[in-house]
Amino acid sequence: MVKEAHSSIISGVLFGAGAGVFWGLVFLAPELVPEFTSLQLVVGRFLAYGVISLILAIPKWSYLKKTISLSEIRTLLCLALLGNTLYYTLLSNAVKLGGIALTSLILGFLPVTVSIIGSRDAEAIALRRLWPSLSFCIAGAFCIGAQALTTRSGHPVTGLFLALGALASWTAYAVGNSRALSRLPHLSVHDWNLLTGLATGFQAVLLIPIVVFTTRNAHPFNEWMQFSLVAIGVALAASIIGNALWNRMSRLLPLTMVGQMILFETLFALIYGFLWEKRWPHPLEIMAFIALVASVFSCVRSHHRHLSS
Template identity: 55%
Template sequence: MPVVQTIPSRRGVSLLGIGCGIGAGALWGLVFLAPELAGMFRPLELTIGRYIAYGLIALIAVAPRLRRLVHHIGGPGLIALVWLSLAGNTVYYFLLSAAVQMGGIAMTSLIIGFLPVAVTIIGSREHDAVPLIRLMPSLLLCAGGGLCIGWQAVGQNSFDQLIGMACATGALISWTAYAVGNARWLVRFHAISAQDWNLLIGVMTGAQALCLVPVAMVMGVAHHAGADWTRLLIVSGGVALLASIAGNALWNRASRLLPLTLVGQMILFETLFALLYGFLWEARWPTMAEVGAFGLLVASITACLAAHRGRGGA
């Protein structure tokens, strides 16, 4: 059984950590496009496709070290992999896909933009963390950005929009649990590289996706043309490789280099890039509410960085 270590202080503002956070956000933002690119498939089918691809890629990459890694993490680590895979991948992506298809990319991405508020508040309880009062301007700006687009969605008075908001909120809760739990387990298993931990989660997520195949069959698979299945294969493989393999690896690296209060703010880059991709995909200019939300989110990141620099950065 691995030794559980006390979470060390990660006070400094690491430029490499910030760069990894930005890179992860840019790749994760592509996830919001997937339900639109393969919109003829249901959220469950999109989830299964993405995570079977993720699991296969991860298994091939980690196979030579798999037995040693499983022995190292032991039973507690395996249990952690199960719930982290559910919270951060399977449940999260199913809810996110449903939210995008029912509420649109902009609404979904900006509700997910509340993630930094939850993660930062939790992270402020860590030993030697930046005091919550110093992070309050950043949190208020972030919340203001989410409220801008949330008010716009409610104002449309659409049942699909409201259901989409509910799914996006569920995805927000699910991924908050993952972000906090994953950061803590990365510290506990410090001897395992961030990429190997990501691959282990990938293998577990792939196994969960396989378990969902019978569920999808019971629900019935709609008839699709061959070109549709080809598109699903390409989208699933692309998202798995770019977002799940490369994006998660960058995120895990950032989680080890930055304090949790700052890691939370890095999630905003996913929101910002998702908004940009969404506007390009929909070939439209943002509304005034979306422009306001975008500006508030950028200001939130800037304020959070300033609060951490005040502690002395690396």
């Protein structure tokens, strides 16, 4: 039993790392289509996510209709809002108004908030055993923020509240999604991801009128083509593949570890950023990278010891 639990932890961490590989690509999307607004990118990405999910769900639609209830549909709509539509809207606007430093510092507390909630679960590891891991996580967040302090912002207070909103939104999603998956063992993680995609796509459709009425800039055909390719690419990589890996991880790991796995997104976003900017990391960025890696390994070690005790 203990051996199986250790194996689940290792597999879960690998799935979490895989999700980070694909989720980290999201941070490159605004750089690839700078002519478009954050809301346009949100709608484009999640509309593509919804369409792809619909295409993949059609062959098994009769089965999916029988396996989900009205209560689960409400859960899907809520999770789609918290983890996709609302979170990404708050995040992208927090970066624009509050700057990278402020946003990264606030969101660096995601593993802390999720772990604190997870520590209240039955048979969960005691929170005091996770403080070394959480301390590394906080140190990494401060290193990232300190490096980006030169980023100027005209609306720091608004940016702060948006970042706090994003933190609360994704914390609620991580906890709710993990617990929903544990309640629905009859649904595969792939099917759950497709259903989440349908819910997210529905919300993206509702946002289209807002985009139309708030956007004044016209774009040439070649810019729309590039935007479409980026939206579809991010939807496939981050939303279809990345979310599927994350859901698989959520079924294998306790909630006290789930929050830590979001650090892989930060790690790979840093790597992609260095490659995009064609530069080596600065000293503080290296320190942040080391601290985040140490946080994950420390978390895994604490859970291994908890299982063995």
